[in-house]
Amino acid sequence: MIPKFDYLRPKTTEELVGLMAEYGEDAKLLAGGTDLLVLMRDKLIRPRYVIDLKGIGELRGLSWDEKRGLRIGATATLNELLESEVVKERFSVLWSAVGVLADPTLRNRATLVGNICNASPAADTAPALLVLDAEVEVAGKDGERIIPIRDFFTGVKRTSLKPGEFVRAVRIPNPPEGAKGGYYKWGRTRGEDLAVVGVAALVANSGRRIMRVALSSVFKTPLRVFEVEKIFEGEGPLGEQIERAVSVVREKIAPITDVRGGKEYRLHMAGALTRRALEELLGGS
Numbered sequence: 697m698i699p700k701f702d703y704l705r706p707k708t709t710e711e712l713v714g715l716m717a718e719y720g721e722d723a724k725l726l727a728g729g730t731d732l733l734v735l736m737r738d739k740l741i742r743p744r745y746v747i748d749l750k751g752i753g754e755l756r757g758l759s760w761d762e763k764r765g766l767r768i769g770a771t772a773t774l775n776e777l778l779e780s781e782v783v784k785e786r787f788s789v790l791w792s793a794v795g796v797l798a799d800p801t802l803r804n805r806a807t808l809v810g811n812i813c814n815a816s817p818a819a820d821t822a823p824a825l826l827v828l829d830a831e832v833e834v835a836g837k838d839g840e841r842i843i844p845i846r847d848f849f850t851g852v853k854r855t856s857l858k859p860g861e862f863v864r865a866v867r868i869p870n871p872p873e874g875a876k877g878g879y880y881k882w883g884r885t886r887g888e889d890l891a892v893v894g895v896a897a898l899v900a901n902s903g904r905r906i907m908r909v910a911l912s913s914v915f916k917t918p919l920r921v922f923e924v925e926k927i928f929e930g931e932g933p934l935g936e937q938i939e940r941a942v943s944v945v946r947e948k949i950a951p952i953t954d955v956r957g958g959k960e961y962r963l964h965m966a967g968a969l970t971r972r973a974l975e976e977l978l979g980g981s
């Protein structure tokens with residue numbers, strides 16, 4: 697049984713800001729509820745008020761334009777992303793990450809914004825957003841601000857959101873011309889499970905070679921390994937560059953042992969998945 701709470705459903709962001717200011721720590725925001733309600737059922741949190749965001753029209757849906765790129769509203773579901781031709785064609789690394797997050801039923805409720813606000817190190821969409829240089833649109837009683845996704849995650853289940861702030865949307869600039877990307881998820885089973893290790897990679901060759909890698913489940917936050925990027929700016933055989941990148945990734949991550957996998961196993965799989973991602977994406981470029 698979920699402990700009793702009051703359910704609130706504002707219709708505007710102004711109303712939402714007012715409710716958050718009034719109830720503070722006693723209130724929790726609900727998007728799809730697939731993380732929140734599990735924590736409430738297990739009595740790990742007991743909010744007195746649950747504020748449902750789905751009644752707020754301006755938080756819904758996706759939009760894209762040639763100049764500004766993609767904007768994903770706070771209540772846009774993962775299935776909306778998966779069904780979008782724009783996301784599939786232009787933001788393939790994100791599309792592939794969404795496609796391996798849980799299952800179609802869950803993705804019908806769950807949102808991308810809920811996935812990043814939950815701030816699990818295993819969040820599947822986070823590595824893709826990191827390699828795409830996404831930005832988080834935040835609003836609250838003190839106004840609005842933009843947080844680069846690389847500064848958004850501050851620890852296990854912690855973000856740089858301040859009390860009274862909520863995420864309005866995630867913005868993603870258009871990737872470089874000719875970019876290709878993919879998310880490589882290693883789980884305990886082929887079915888629904890959190891990642892033992894996840895690797896997102898984005899490569900492009902528009903004048904200079906661009907190569908970005910970010911990982912899930914191997915650090916206290918989702919992690920972009922910026923040090924890898926310089927390796928591919930230099931000359932040298934591709935095979936050697938890939939092996940150096942694999943070594944750098946293994947140096948920078950700090951996996952733990954938990955129910956889903958051991959530290960050594962994660963270290964090994966992070967290297968193996970990084971190699972696979974780079975060979976597949978660079979091999980064909």
Ligand SMILES: Cc1cc2nc3c(=O)[nH]c(=O)nc-3n(C[C@H](O)[C@H](O)[C@H](O)COP(=O)(O)OP(=O)(O)OC[C@H]3O[C@@H](n4cnc5c(N)ncnc54)[C@H](O)[C@@H]3O)c2cc1C
Binds near residue numbers: 802805818861
């Ligand atoms: C069976 C099952 C399988 C799962 N499999 C996976 C998986 O494979 N990969 C994976 O990454 N995750 C997985 N999850 C976790 C979860 O489904 C995802 O993290 C999902 O994207 C959360 O989105 P939501 O809209 O349901 O978030 P919610 O549960 O509504 O919210 C999550 C958290 O974010 C806060 N929040 C929501 N919206 C905002 C906002 N706009 N501003 C500020 N805070 C906000 C909420 O208060 C809450 O703390 C799984 C969960 C279940 C139950």
